[in-house]
Amino acid sequence: MSSSISSTPLGIDPPGTVHVTHDHHELGFWRKYVFSVDHKVIGIQFLFTGLFTLLLGGLMAMAIRWQLAFPWTQMPILGKILFPETGGVATPEGYTMLFTMHGTIMVFFVIIPLLTGAFGNFLIPLMIGAPDMAFPKLNMLGYWWMWPGIALILLAFGTEGGGPASGWTAYPPLSTIEAAAPGSMSGQTLWLLALTFSGVSSMMGAINYVTTIVKMRAPGLSLFRMPLSIWGLFIAALLQLFALPVLTAAGFMQLFDRIFDAGFFTPPDIVVNGFSAEAAGNAAGGHPLLWQHLFWFYSHPAVYIMVLPAMGFVSDILAVHARKPIFGYKPMVYSISAIAGLGFIVWGHHMFMSGMNPTVGMVFMTATIMIALPSAVKVFNWLGTLWGARIRLTTPMLFALAFVSMFIIGGLSGIWMASTPVDIYIHDTYIVVAHFHYVVFAGSVLAIFGAIYHWFPKMFGRMMNETLGKIHFLGTFIFTNGVFFMMHQIGIAGLMRRTADPYAYETYAHLQPLNEFISYCAFALLFWQIFFVVNLVVSLGWGKRVGRNPWGATTLEWDAPSPPGHGNFDSQLVVVRGAYEYAVPGEDADFLPQNDPSAVPDGPTHAPHAPTPAPVHASS
């Protein structure tokens, strides 16, 4: 059965490293599971790393919620680890470190690695019919480049002064002047280095994804036949390519400010906590707003990096489990592109209150409000996809439906934030916190759960348990809303984010019971993930074995064995149709795989015969 795949990707890598010539090419343990160049192994490495860091970031969220519900009281369990010197009671500076690290870890070491690292790596070659990534070694390097980042960010806690404490946004001068905060000592330097490692890792991935998608699609797979997951990942990779250099450069500028007193972001006459920048010989003449422009020039597109792939996964999951073609495929592609394009000219909406010229704010406001348009078009098309469908309520489908429901909330609340006058009041309040958690947690993280349940059979050749999956879904859905929906209310009541003890203010004193409710929901949300972890572990070892195509899906990855071997496919696939041919009238099968030439009247007559998809639930 060993058949070779003729195309060496780009012909760049030396023979023998990338493409597979036979099935008996056995690698040692280290090359196979640790320093692997196989995109599937790297994807799974990213997946487990991302789930581990998700737990870390989640535990920090619990500590934050404890402090907000019961300020300055002894924190159970976590308190002993985080605040041993006070007997488990949070300290003010410790609290600022907690939310800084929660945000940093979740953005740079959870969501981006999970979406682009885990699923980008695993899915791109499989869904475009390629044997591997264009640059497998670079791919491996990208994964291992992330570890120094994780290590540094955790080490930062152990430095003198503690971890970074200037928020995940690291606004100077708080972040650049050591006297400004305990966390702005070595902790902040390590934070900058960690971000650089993570950025370089993402960059290596992005170069790989773009090259692979552009150069290595199977014959017949035109751009407009690509599954929407690939579109989401492709556009997200382009966003990273264009935006990441700016963040990296800004990070180095801040590093120079910190180490060499370069003064990019330091105004001339500041005196911080007794430390005078001028007296210290700081070159000065810099401006704090410069950092904000550079930071958000990356970090706003990063929001779309964190949601476009999720939108792609959700589109694919909806089509497969609704047994219906995607409604308005091209409008979907155009709206992904429009979100990405507009995403580059809206960064200023983070700075409406910053002191930026308010006239410029009007331009950013208009662009930001218009970005709701492609988002709305996507929602309508998802609803159109489901209308008239035959929905199967599988676990991945439930999570995909939840994404649609939650993204509606996160998208709509964005309109308030875009409006400059309304933003005067709600800027930096909990309504903003509610908004971005609806997009990034209730949106992207739920989509990631859906994607795990959906592609788990392809990754490991086994199904995840559906009953446990549905229990996991039910609790996650309820508690997610319990946590984040009520944040709108405390935000409208004016509660500021990043406030360690709000109840000292008359304005906020009555909000404590509601915050307590939110915190209980948060604790339950984390606890409920036990069902996911148990399901994951049990299914890895004992899940029901599946054939190639357990869901009856059309896209190319389901043509490969589950799990796919080195080189992915039995033979070169030739694509003859788009990605969403479900319920085609006049066809025997409910779905027509992209590479199945049998039913295409206008298909290529001499296409090499692709292997017939295995029947549903057959074993490979």
Next chain:
Amino acid sequence: MNWILSTFERLWVTALFLAVPILGVWTWVIADRYGWWFPENVSSYGDQIDHLFYVIMWMVAVTFVITEVVLAIVILYFTERKQGRSTYTHGSHKLELIWTAVPALLLVFIAFSQMEAWNDVKIDLPRGVATAEVPYTVDEPIFDVWASQFDWRVRYPDENGNFEGAGVIESPYDIYVPVDTRVVFRLRSRDVLHSFFVPNFRLKQDAVPGMAIPVWFEAQKTGSYDLICAELCGWGHYKMAGRVHVLPKDEYAAWLATARREHRSNGADDLVALGDGDDDDDE
């Protein structure tokens, strides 16, 4: 047996998704009763801002309820329960046009309807405020607010409008202003970023070291209101509180006179250390 299970599943999933709009709307309806809503507005432009919030709220609420209910209905009706296949369609050009054009018009309307309020609050300021060329009067006060870790200091000029010299008053923590009067101040920071937030005024503005940012408000009701720092400024950020006291006009004039008199008798102060009064304003 199987159909009972699948019907049950269809129903609980529908109920779950239907609960989103129902409970969602319910929490917004009851919010006011529990104080989970705007604090009282006492500023002249607060109504403008609240009004825009409500305009957007109604559009958002209608869209939210319609889309979430449609989603729940879709789950209820189109979950696989009988033989047969999905409707085979790749989309509809007409529908795409409708659901692109209608939201586009609405969004353009929203965008344009914000601009007047934004202009009134943030752009339309008396000429020369940023450089304090506007003369100070009791009827139209102008003062400086200095933020630093972790306190607020207000500096009122002397009778001649000078921000330097013996007649200048500095008040830590408390800001005194007259009611029904347009109050203009220049917001400055001595060290890191801060943000001047008075929820009752619907007023927020970051303080940036190196900049003197002009801010104005007109309080329409006497009383004392929380001043809250809204931009992370270090470990003590959470307790960087102040109070804005809105006084009747005559009480304000009396307070100012007393403060000037007491201040003179106290003699020296630490004002000079605060800065030289020059404006490093670059906007």
